[in-house]
Amino acid sequence: MQEEIQKVLNRMCDPKEDEAYHFADKLGMMADEETKDHLISLVKGDNWEIAYLACRALSKTQWNEESLDAVFEAIFDKKNKSIQGAFTQILEEFDLAERFVDIFRVYLFGSFKASTLAKDYLDSVEFEITPRTIRKAEKHWNHYLHNPEDEGSLALKKSEVEPMFQELKELFS
Structure with a gap:
């Protein structure tokens, strides 16, 4: 073999x-x-x-x-x-169901193509989400907020990420 x-x-x-x-x-x-x-x-x-x-x-x-x-x-x-x-x-x-945080990191810190593909995964994959998953993703989000690559992408990502976090948190409240 x-x-x-x-x-x-x-x-x-x-x-x-x-x-x-x-x-x-x-x-x-x-x-x-x-x-x-x-x-x-x-x-x-x-x-x-x-x-x-x-x-x-x-x-x-x-x-x-x-x-x-x-x-x-x-x-x-x-x-x-x-x-x-x-x-x-x-x-x-x-199978990306357990990889929400990794995909989220690619969305935040990846190249344009990588970020765009990661956004598609975030929108289409059914992830296993726990409160811990949300906290880990928020940690990366806070890092991104304090170290943005450029102000234009910061405003766009802020408009997409903040409602996403709100929706995720509502799942557990």
Whole structure:
């Protein structure tokens, strides 16, 4: 089986391969623990295209939470600032129900594309929300308020975030 996995991995990583997405999906379906660890190391690597394919493969595995940790780490890695949107886009392949705070952070601090995609996730994903989740998100919101990237985005985000927090708090009152 390891030989077959290695062949699929090699095809996924081949820059001349036209069917790389297909091989990423196939690799994810057949991944074992060792393969998962290798894919996570590829996500953290320097080749963003292979990292993206590794994210796609990980989305097909049973290790959703551990895989998401690696994807969010890649999103927030400063070296990936220019390609943050691609890593945020791949999140649509994962179960994000437990990741409200992480998505919220991408919305606040991400590039334009990443922030826009995160806003879509915030609007469409059904998250598991607890009072603790709200407090953690408010902590990031307060940090953003005291360190805005620009005043124009601050006003826009304020008009979107404050009603969202109000609505979330009403769920628990």
